[in-house]
Amino acid sequence: MADIDIAAGGWTSEASRENVRRRRRGELWLKAAGLVAITIAFAMLLTLLASLVITGFRAFTQTHVTLQVTLPPGDETPSFRAATRGAIEALFEGADEAQKREASRILSSGAQYIIESHVAANPDLIGQTFSIRVPVSDPYDQLAKGLIDRETPEALRRVSDAGIAAFDRLSEAGLISRPFNTALFVNADSRFPELAGLKGAIIGSFYALLTCFLISFPIGIGAAIYLEEFARKNRLSDFIEININNLAAVPSVVFGLLALAVFLNWFGLPRGAPFVGGLTLALMTLPTIIIATRAALKAVPPSIREAALGVGASKQQVVFHHVLPLAMPGILTGTIIGLAQALGETAPLLLIGMNAFITAAPSTPFDSATALPTQIFIWADSPERGFVSRTSAAILVLLGFLVLMNALAIYLRNRFERRW
Amino acid sequence: MEDLRLTERLVGTDEVKIQARGVNVYYGESHAIKDVDVDILDKTVTAFIGPSGCGKSTFLRCLNRMNDTIDNCRVTGSIRLDGQDIYDRSVDPVQLRAQVGMVFQKPNPFPKSIYDNVAYGPRIHGLARSKADLDEIVEKSLRRAALWNEAKDRLDQPGTGLSGGQQQRLCIARAIATSPEVLLMDEPCSALDPIATAQVEELIDELRANFSVVIVTHSMQQAARVSQRTAFFHLGNLVEYGETGQVFTNPRDPRTESYITGRIG
Amino acid sequence: MMEGKVPSEQHILSAFDRDLEAVQALIMKMGGLVEAAIIDAATSLEMRDEELAERVRKEDRQIDELEELVNEEAARVIALRAPTASDLRVLLSVLKISTNLERIGDYAKNLAKRTSVLVQMAPVGDSGGALRRMAKAVAEMLKDALDSYATRDAELAMDVRIRDRDVDQMYNALFREFLTHMMEDPRNITACMHLHFIAKNLERMGDHVTSIAEQVIYVVTGHLPEESRPKGDRTSLVTDGEEDE
Numbered sequence: 001m002a003d004i005d006i007a008a009g010g011w012t013s014e015a016s017r018e019n020v021r022r023r024r025r026g027e028l029w030l031k032a033a034g035l036v037a038i039t040i041a042f043a044m045l046l047t048l049l050a051s052l053v054i055t056g057f058r059a060f061t062q063t064h065v066t067l068q069v070t071l072p073p074g075d076e077t078p079s080f081r082a083a084t085r086g087a088i089e090a091l092f093e094g095a096d097e098a099q100k101r102e103a104s105r106i107l108s109s110g111a112q113y114i115i116e117s118h119v120a121a122n123p124d125l126i127g128q129t130f131s132i133r134v135p136v137s138d139p140y141d142q143l144a145k146g147l148i149d150r151e152t153p154e155a156l157r158r159v160s161d162a163g164i165a166a167f168d169r170l171s172e173a174g175l176i177s178r179p180f181n182t183a184l185f186v187n188a189d190s191r192f193p194e195l196a197g198l199k200g201a202i203i204g205s206f207y208a209l210l211t212c213f214l215i216s217f218p219i220g221i222g223a224a225i226y227l228e229e230f231a232r233k234n235r236l237s238d239f240i241e242i243n244i245n246n247l248a249a250v251p252s253v254v255f256g257l258l259a260l261a262v263f264l265n266w267f268g269l270p271r272g273a274p275f276v277g278g279l280t281l282a283l284m285t286l287p288t289i290i291i292a293t294r295a296a297l298k299a300v301p302p303s304i305r306e307a308a309l310g311v312g313a314s315k316q317q318v319v320f321h322h323v324l325p326l327a328m329p330g331i332l333t334g335t336i337i338g339l340a341q342a343l344g345e346t347a348p349l350l351l352i353g354m355n356a357f358i359t360a361a362p363s364t365p366f367d368s369a370t371a372l373p374t375q376i377f378i379w380a381d382s383p384e385r386g387f388v389s390r391t392s393a394a395i396l397v398l399l400g401f402l403v404l405m406n407a408l409a410i411y412l413r414n415r416f417e418r419r420w
Numbered sequence: 421m422e423d424l425r426l427t428e429r430l431v432g433t434d435e436v437k438i439q440a441r442g443v444n445v446y447y448g449e450s451h452a453i454k455d456v457d458v459d460i461l462d463k464t465v466t467a468f469i470g471p472s473g474c475g476k477s478t479f480l481r482c483l484n485r486m487n488d489t490i491d492n493c494r495v496t497g498s499i500r501l502d503g504q505d506i507y508d509r510s511v512d513p514v515q516l517r518a519q520v521g522m523v524f525q526k527p528n529p530f531p532k533s534i535y536d537n538v539a540y541g542p543r544i545h546g547l548a549r550s551k552a553d554l555d556e557i558v559e560k561s562l563r564r565a566a567l568w569n570e571a572k573d574r575l576d577q578p579g580t581g582l583s584g585g586q587q588q589r590l591c592i593a594r595a596i597a598t599s600p601e602v603l604l605m606d607e608p609c610s611a612l613d614p615i616a617t618a619q620v621e622e623l624i625d626e627l628r629a630n631f632s633v634v635i636v637t638h639s640m641q642q643a644a645r646v647s648q649r650t651a652f653f654h655l656g657n658l659v660e661y662g663e664t665g666q667v668f669t670n671p672r673d674p675r676t677e678s679y680i681t682g683r684i685g
Numbered sequence: 686m687m688e689g690k691v692p693s694e695q696h697i698l699s700a701f702d703r704d705l706e707a708v709q710a711l712i713m714k715m716g717g718l719v720e721a722a723i724i725d726a727a728t729s730l731e732m733r734d735e736e737l738a739e740r741v742r743k744e745d746r747q748i749d750e751l752e753e754l755v756n757e758e759a760a761r762v763i764a765l766r767a768p769t770a771s772d773l774r775v776l777l778s779v780l781k782i783s784t785n786l787e788r789i790g791d792y793a794k795n796l797a798k799r800t801s802v803l804v805q806m807a808p809v810g811d812s813g814g815a816l817r818r819m820a821k822a823v824a825e826m827l828k829d830a831l832d833s834y835a836t837r838d839a840e841l842a843m844d845v846r847i848r849d850r851d852v853d854q855m856y857n858a859l860f861r862e863f864l865t866h867m868m869e870d871p872r873n874i875t876a877c878m879h880l881h882f883i884a885k886n887l888e889r890m891g892d893h894v895t896s897i898a899e900q901v902i903y904v905v906t907g908h909l910p911e912e913s914r915p916k917g918d919r920t921s922l923v924t925d926g927e928e929d930e
Contacts, residue, residue: 232491303528309489311541311594312518321540322530618697625700644765645698668764 052399056392062181062194063144064133065106065170067091069115073127080119084112084134091170098162099169106167108135110195133177135194138386140167144176147385158385184393188361189370189378193386196379198394200361204274204354204369205343205401211278211365212285212342217335219282220289221324224331227290228297229319248287255283256348264352272353272368280352281342288341292334296327329416336409340402346373372398437462437602437632438483443497445478445487452478454656455497460602460649465624465633467647467664469640471679474653476636480604483634484520485513501602518545521595525607527587529579529594534571537579537590538562541598557597564630565593566623585616589623596631603627605635609642621646640680644668652676704762705772708755708779709835712786715751716831718744719786720824722793723890727820730800730883731813738804741797748790755783774907778900782834785893785900789827792886792893796820799879809866809876812859816883819855823890826852830897834904842901845894846910852891859884860920 010016067087071078085104092103108114111134118132119125135141139158142148144167154161170176187197231237259280263269269276300323308318324331349355355374362369370378376398379391438460445453453475460466468476478487485506487493498505506516518541529537538558541547548554558575562568567589571582579590588608595603605624609617624646627633637643643650644664651661652673660667660676671677678684696702722741729737759779762768768776826845833841863877863884903909 301528303524303526304530306486306522306524307528307530307591307594308540309486310484310517310522310524311544311598312514312516313540313544314514317544321544326531615697622698622700625698641767644767645700665761665765669761 052392052395055389056396057389058145058147059184059386059389059393060181061145061178062183063136063141064177064179065136066131066133066175066177067107067111067115068129068131070129071119071126075126078119078126080112080116084115091173091175092166095166095169096162098160099166102160102163102166105163106136106140106170108137108192108194110190110192111135133179135183136167136176138193138384139163141194142385143167144171144178184390184397188359189357189375190359191357191384193382193384193390196387196390198372198375198397200358201370201372201375201394202397203361204277205371205373207274207362207365207369208277208281208349208354208371209339209343211275212281213335213339215279215282216285216289216338220286220335221293221331223286224290224293224297225319225324228294229315229323244287244290248291250284251347252284252345253347253351255280256351258283259348260351270366270368272356272358272370273366274354274362274369274371275365276352277349277354277371278365280348281345284345284348285335285338285342288338289331289335292338293327293331296330296334297323299330300326329413333409333413336405336412340405340409343401343405344373344398346377349374350377372401435462436460437502438634439498439500439503440479440482441498441500443479443482443495443499445475445482445496446494447490448492452656453482456658458651458658458661460632460634462601462632463628463630464649465628465635465647466649466651467643468634468636468651468653469638469643469679470653470659471684472638475656476651476653477606479653480606480634480636483602483604484517484522486517486522488513515545518598519600520602520604521598521600523588523591523595523603523605523608526611527584527591529582529587529590531578531580533576534562534579534582534590535575538593538597541594545598547598561593561597562590564596564627565589566619566626567593583616584612585619588612588616588620592620592623592627596627600631602632602634605633607636607638610638617642640668652679654679701766701772704758704766705775708758708762708776711751711755711758712779712782713831713835715748715755715783715786716827718748718751719790719793720827720831722748722790723796723820723824723827726793726796726800727817729797730803731817733800733804733808733813735801735804738797738800742794742801745790745794748787752783752787755779759783771904771907774904778834778904781900782897785897789890789893792890795886796883799883803876803879806876809873809880810862812862812880815855815859815862816880816887819852819859819884819887822848822852822855823887823894826891826894827897830894830901833898834901837901837905839902839905842898842905843910845898846902849891849895852888856884856888857920 065088067084068090069083069087071083084107088103088107089100092100095103114134115132136144139148140163143159143164148157148159150164159167167176183195183197185197185202186199187195188200190196227237227240231240259276263276263279264271269279304322304326305318308322313321349371354369354371355378356368356370357378358368358370372394376391376394379387379394436459438458440456440458440460443453443456444451456479468480470476481487482495482499483501483506487495495507499507501516501520504511506520530540532540535558538561539548539554542554542557548557559568559572562571567586570586571590579587582590588611592603592608608624609620612620621642624633624635628648635643635646647664649662650664650667652659652667652671652675654675660671660673662672666672667676668680671680675684722744725737726741728734729741759776763773763776766772826848829841829848830845832838833845860881863881866873867877899909
């Protein structure tokens with residue numbers, strides 16, 4: 001065989017060595033660039049999470065004050081307002097007038113309703129004196145959490161010197177506590193940050209996602225099965241495929257406008273209802289599910305279809321006995337990721353009015369409600385200081401649900417793909 | 421003088437199982453099979469050999485109308501199974517495929533239990549009246565596929581957990597569970613190691629007692645080993661069809677000679 | 686039927702075993718026919734039984750047909766089964782053994798043909814008995830060679846190979862005897878020439894049997910025996926009736 005001139009002088013020449021050095025430098029560069037990119041991405045994620053946690057973690061506790069409430073005996077409809085007032089005033093016997101005046105402001109304005117519902121649950125308490133923990137109002141909560149600087153001049157802070165003195169008195173008496181803020185999960189929205197919770201939003205989001213799932217899952221799978229297994233490949237099917245892919249890329253606000261025009265104005269469905277929100281989200285999720293399902297169906301090896309056809313299974317039997325069960329983990333994963341995306345979607349829900357101020361959790365999907373992202377939007381807009389940390393807390397809750405759903409998707413994929 | 425010829429040369433019967441006349445297959449514009457006439461005998465292993473793209477697999481897939489699932493495939497001519505034209509309107513292709521079983525190149529058991537793999541065909545065609553019936557069909561099929569002894573204690577385990585050769589025998593068991601009359605095999609050993617190949621070949625030889633077996637193979641040696649009849653396809657034509665020993669020791673057509681001696685590809 | 690040093694395990698493809706057995710069964714059948722032909726031909730000579738001689742001549746055709754069949758089947762098995770190693774040796778040996786057997790059959794036929802001629806003449810001495818003993822020795826050798834083939838017994842084959850020397854010596858003795866008869870009385874020359882050819886044919890048969898035995902050794906061990914075969918035929922060195930030992 002004739003010799004071939006390699007790099008003008010063979011593998012050992014200087015030119016060849018230089019070539020190797022250049023190649024190694026190039027590879028090193030690529031590695032370094034990748035490392036930098038990942039570091040930046042991680043740093044951003046950490047910054048986001050850290051800022052959320054730093055501002056949000058305080059909202060997971062709430063300052064409470066323990067009161068001794070006395071209800072006069074024999075009175076079936078006692079004045080809880082008076083009883084609450086009496087209870088707080090009793091704590092300030094002998095204090096100066098300024099402190100007494102501020103004392104009632106320490107309590108949350110919802111305190112009397114909390115006592116009322118507590119008594120309603122335990123009717124034997126009438127005519128007795130009992131101890132109960134009620135939340136303090138937002139400024140004092142902030143004070144307790146150290147968010148109000150006592151060194152600030154009185155005129156510039158939201159609590160007066162007398163108020164601080166009164167709060168410290170309670171604190172010294174050991175009546176102030178800061179338990180876990182269950183209100184955040186069991187209460188619906190409120191004007192008062194110390195009473196505001198996410199229950200309405202969580203249930204609203206749940207109903208919306210349920211509606212979204214029930215509509216987009218069967219329709220999406222049906223469409224995908226038809227396109228993948230039955231439709232002939234021609235221009236029409238290509239056109240449909242392109243449009244489904246385009247649909248997935250349409251901005252969500254457009255779906256919101258569409259839903260506003262069609263579901264609310266034309267069909268006259270109730271405004272702000274999770275059901276309508278679910279319909280809107282279904283429109284958005286549908287392309288995602290169709291694409292994920294088609295990919296999952298495509299991933300089922302043709303040999304399985306041939307095997308089933310070979311023993312005399314009909315097309316429909318092939319799909320439902322073999323292909324669909326095998327594709328299910330992939331379909332479920334895609335669906336859950338689509339739903340997770342829908343869970344975080346805000347714009348279309350704002351347009352159909354799921355950002356109303358509603359203080360009760362919806363009992364059906366047709367009641368007006370908020371959803372988690374719109375609740376975050378509302379709180380972020382609220383002026384009260386207490387909502388700042390609650391907004392972050394709500395975001396953390398939302399992220400928690402997203403992580404949970406993605407974890408479920410991963411679990412399903414690993415659990416069922418193993419038998420493949 | 422008594423006939424001392426080797427038994428392997430003998431074909432059990434002269435009965436024609438499948439009679440193909442003037443079969444042409446087109447994929448869109450391309451003419452894949454050109455006017456093929458062939459008589460496939462009952463209780464005989466018939467091998468289709470030929471270079472890649474010669475149409476042997478295509479022709480095999482005509483025999484159970486597997487080509488129907490391909491969009492632009494068109495078949496003309498007549499193929500008769502026991503005298504009945506299988507391309508007749510009255511014939512249901514799905515049912516035909518249960519009568520003409522097929523085993524594929526790559527072992528493709530369903531990702532289900534061994535039992536369910538074999539029971540699937542009988543179930544969807546309602547061949548078993550009771551669980552006991554089904555058990556019997558499964559056992560019989562596995563026995564015929566020479567897999568019973570290896571599989572009887574693990575019927576509930578996934579078929580995909582078997583070795584390659586066992587998987588292919590499972591696929592054969594699955595194909596014969598619907599009591600077909602003809603068994604089509606599309607390169608059944610190309611994904612198997614030599615030992616598993618020999619086992620499947622031995623099984624094919626045993627199946628000959630009950631079925632008409634048609635096997636497509638790339639390996640001329642395999643055709644020589646397992647078949648009694650060999651058909652040589654070239655460029656969509658059936659060049660030669662005859663007794664396997666004759667085809668391999670004294671082919672009549674020069675193209676066959678060139679192919680089996682390794683002179684043309 | 687496969688024993689000894691041949692792998693006792695069967696082929697996974699049992700049809701291959703059946704093919705190999707069938708071809709070897711043909712050899713055995715052929716061997717049996719040839720053995721009978723040798724004995725019958727010698728008996729017909731001794732008993733001056735023209736009818737038996739006639740039958741031997743006719744039956745040779747069967748042997749020829751068998752040889753053709755063996756060759757055909759062996760070729761077929763080689764073509765279809767692509768034999769290797771011991772299987773290949775078996776099939777190669779089958780081809781050679783069938784040729785040897787066919788040759789032996791031809792010699793037997795020739796013997797019977799000469800018998801038909803000799804019956805017309807006056808008997809010369811008691812050579813008939815000696816020839817029959819020689820034929821018997823050859824037939825025994827053949828039987829043992831075939832047995833060693835069936836049982837893959839290289840020892841026995843080796844023994845057969847050595848026994849060929851006895852046959853050669855018998856031939857030497859007969860050669861001298863016929864020479865003497867011919868010198869005694871020129872009228873004996875025709876008969877003695879025939880008888881000599883018969884003896885020579887028997888000696889050649891022995892050589893073919895030896896060759897079969899060598900094939901057995903080849904099948905079993907994979908190579909032919911190296912040391913040269915003991916030879917007892919020294920007539921090629923005889924000059925003018927005098928023998929130099």
